[in-house]
Amino acid sequence: MSTPTEVPAHLRAAVDAAKENVAALHAELPRWELVVWTAGNVSERVRDDRTPDGSGDLLVIKPSGVSYDDITPESMVVCDLDGKLVEGDRSPSSDTAAHAYVYSHMPEVGGVVHTHSTYATAWAARAEEIPCVLTMMADEFGGPIPVGPFAIIGDDSIGRGIVETLRGHRSPAVLMRNHGPFTIGKDARAAVKAAVMVEEVARTVHVSRQLGEPLPIAQEHVDSLYARYQNVYGQH
Ligand SMILES: [Zn+2]
Numbered sequence: 001m002s003t004p005t006e007v008p009a010h011l012r013a014a015v016d017a018a019k020e021n022v023a024a025l026h027a028e029l030p031r032w033e034l035v036v037w038t039a040g041n042v043s044e045r046v047r048d049d050r051t052p053d054g055s056g057d058l059l060v061i062k063p064s065g066v067s068y069d070d071i072t073p074e075s076m077v078v079c080d081l082d083g084k085l086v087e088g089d090r091s092p093s094s095d096t097a098a099h100a101y102v103y104s105h106m107p108e109v110g111g112v113v114h115t116h117s118t119y120a121t122a123w124a125a126r127a128e129e130i131p132c133v134l135t136m137m138a139d140e141f142g143g144p145i146p147v148g149p150f151a152i153i154g155d156d157s158i159g160r161g162i163v164e165t166l167r168g169h170r171s172p173a174v175l176m177r178n179h180g181p182f183t184i185g186k187d188a189r190a191a192v193k194a195a196v197m198v199e200e201v202a203r204t205v206h207v208s209r210q211l212g213e214p215l216p217i218a219q220e221h222v223d224s225l226y227a228r229y230q231n232v233y234g235q236h
Contacts, residue, residue: 007078007087011046011058015087018044018060018188019073025192026062026071032196034117038065041093044188045103045110046078054107057081059099063090094153101159102184106167111188113195116180119202123147124175130198130205133214137205138225140197142170150177158182170226173198 007015025042029035041062048056063077077088083100085092093099099112123130123145130145132138137145148165151157162182165174172194173183181198185191208214217225 005086007058008048008056010050011048011056014046015058015060015078016073018046019076019078022060022062022076022188023071023073025188026068028192028196029113029115030068032199034115034195034199035068036116038067040115041095041099041113042188042192043093043096043099043112047110054081054104057103058086059096059103061096061099062093063088064093066090095158097156098153098158098162098182101156102162102182105159105163106184108186109184111185111191113183113185113188113191114180115195115199117195117199117202119206120173120175120198121180122206123202124180125178127175127177129175130202131214132217132222133205133208134201135217135225136197137201138217138222139229140194141173141201142226142230143222145171145173145175145198145201148174148176148182151179 029040043061046058077092078086081104083097148161151161183194
């Protein structure tokens with residue numbers, strides 16, 4: 001994979017647009033109470049149409065350790081799909097390698113989000129998938145929300161765990177064991193929506209469990225709810 005030392009001229013406008021978009025979407029994480037301090041990150045892929053194999057694609061992500069109040073489009077950093085810095089004054093988020101791994105192994109993914117949102121992370125700490133007991137889960141996730149393997153930050157094991165769990169799965173969210181949720185989408189906005197929704201259903205199913213055992217939804221109904229929501233509501 002080639003490593004540009006700067007953003008190629010033909011991607012300048014797309015990169016700048018992604019910086020605006022990704023900076024604005026970061027505001028959604030504290031707004032929905034998904035993050036504390038500087039935790040959490042949103043990234044978006046910038047496709048290079050001159051390299052249809054994706055080798056020239058870039059990603060825009062938040063820099064490491066920056067307060068949500070200080071996030072601006074200019075402060076966003078640009079990396080290649082090996083996670084190497086291409087443009088930015090600060091070092092990229094420590095989760096960049098995981099985001100980059102997802103983009104390079106799942107060509108359909110255009111956005112990735114990671115948080116330690118409380119309820120989803122509580123399920124991750126128990127390494128228990130969230131059962132599909134809500135119609136909104138069938139709509140958004142098409143079934144249970146799966147658990148990914150335990151992985152230590154520092155190599156590509158987090159990225160590998162995300163890809164191995166989500167590839168071929170309907171769910172755009174994975175609960176990485178003892179860690180927290182990662183979500184994917186066709187763009188960054190869709191991945192942020194999945195991050196908001198996974199926390200919401202984690203909370204609701206947890207509350208339901210305090211009252212008794214939630215009832216599963218029959219697979220045929222899960223399938224028809226998912227098909228209707230994904231097709232009729234025009235997400236494609
Ligand atoms: Zn994390």
